Amino acid sequence: MNDIQEYKSVCALCPRRCGADRSDRSSGFCGVSDVLTVARAALHYWEEPCISGENGSGTVFFSGCTLRCVFCQNRAISRGKAGKHISEDRLTEIFLELQKKGAHNINLVTPDHYCRAIKRSLNKAREKGLRIPVVTNTGGYLSKEQYDILKEYTDIWLSDLKYMDKELALRYSGASDYPDVAKAALDLMVRDTGIPLYDEQGMMKRGVIVRVLLLPGQTEDAKHIVKYLWDSYGDTIVISLMNQYTPPSEGLPEYPELMRTVTDEEYDELVDYALDLGIENAYIQEGGTQEESFIPPFDLEGV
Numbered sequence: 001m002n003d004i005q006e007y008k009s010v011c012a013l014c015p016r017r018c019g020a021d022r023s024d025r026s027s028g029f030c031g032v033s034d035v036l037t038v039a040r041a042a043l044h045y046w047e048e049p050c051i052s053g054e055n056g057s058g059t060v061f062f063s064g065c066t067l068r069c070v071f072c073q074n075r076a077i078s079r080g081k082a083g084k085h086i087s088e089d090r091l092t093e094i095f096l097e098l099q100k101k102g103a104h105n106i107n108l109v110t111p112d113h114y115c116r117a118i119k120r121s122l123n124k125a126r127e128k129g130l131r132i133p134v135v136t137n138t139g140g141y142l143s144k145e146q147y148d149i150l151k152e153y154t155d156i157w158l159s160d161l162k163y164m165d166k167e168l169a170l171r172y173s174g175a176s177d178y179p180d181v182a183k184a185a186l187d188l189m190v191r192d193t194g195i196p197l198y199d200e201q202g203m204m205k206r207g208v209i210v211r212v213l214l215l216p217g218q219t220e221d222a223k224h225i226v227k228y229l230w231d232s233y234g235d236t237i238v239i240s241l242m243n244q245y246t247p248p249s250e251g252l253p254e255y256p257e258l259m260r261t262v263t264d265e266e267y268d269e270l271v272d273y274a275l276d277l278g279i280e281n282a283y284i285q286e287g288g289t290q291e292e293s294f295i296p297p298f299d300l301e302g303v
C-alpha cells in the first residue's frame with residue numbers, strides 16, 4: 001500500500017470558495033495564484049476628490065478578481081492576464097515609493113484575493129516609515145475572513161455596492177449571493193470605521209465611501225441601492241453616484257443591453273432620487289465622463 005499522501009492547499013478565502021490550489025501557482029476563479037501580481041503602481045487622479053486630492057492617490061492595481069463582472073471596466077487586469085509577479089518585499093518598496101512621490105494615500109485596487117500577502121507587506125512598510133492612510137478599493141464581495149484581514153490595515157473603505165437584485169447579480173457577476181454578502185461586509189465596514197474624518201486639506205483620513213455605478217437600464221436597482229444605503233447609514237457614509245459606465249470595446253454578444261452608455265435622463269433620475277431622499281454626503285459626476293479616461297494603461301509603471 002502506498003502511504004504517501006498527497007496534500008493540496010484548498011483555497012476558500014473569498015465567497016466563491018472555489019477550492020483551487022493557489023499555492024502551486026494554479027489559479028482559481030479569481031484567475032491568479034498566490035503570487036502577488038501587479039499591473040500598475042502610480043499616482044492616480046481620477047478617484048473621488050477626497051481620495052485623489054491634488055497630489056494623486058498612490059494606486060496599486062492588482063491582477064485577478066473574485067467577481068469578474070461581465071461589464072468590468074478593468075478587464076485587462078481583472079481576468080488575471082496582465083501584470084507582473086512581484087515579491088512581498090517589492091510591494092513594501094512600492095508602498096514607500098508612492099509615499100515618497102507625494103501620494104495622499106495607498107490605494108489598493110481589488111486586493112481581496114491577496115489580502116494575506118498585502119498585510120505582511122504593509123506591516124513591513126509601516127515599520128519602515130509608511131504613514132499615509134490605506135484605502136481598500138473593493139467590489140464589496142468579501143468573506144468574513146477577508147474582511148477581518150483587510151480591516152487590520154484599512155483606514156478608508158472605497159467599496160462598490162453593485163446590486164440589490166439577486167437575478168442581476170447572477171446574470172452579470174455569476175453571484176446571486178452578492179447582495180447579501182456585500183451588505184454584510186458593508187455593515188462591518190461602517191461599524192468598525194465610524195463616521196468620515198478629514199484632514200485640514202479635506203483629504204479623507206478615515207471613513208467609508210460606497211460607489212454606485214449606474215448600469216444602462218438599471219436605474220431602478222440603483223435607486224434600491226441608494227435607498228438601502230440611506231436607510232441603513234444616513235450620512236455616516238459617503239455615497240458616490242457614478243455615470244462613467246463604458247461598454248467594453250470587444251463587445252458583449254450575450255448582453256446587448258450593456259452595449260451603451262447610460263443616458264443623462266437615467267443618471268439625472270438617480271441623482272434626483274438621492275437628493276429627494278435628503279442625501280447630502282455624496283459625489284456626483286459631471287456629464288461626459290464616459291469619454292474621459294478613468295482607466296489607466298496597465299503598462300507595469302511603478303511595478
Ligand code: SF4
Nearest residue numbers: 011014018028029030
Ligand atoms: S480567492 Fe480565488 S482561489 Fe480562493 S476561493 Fe476565491 S476565487 Fe477561489
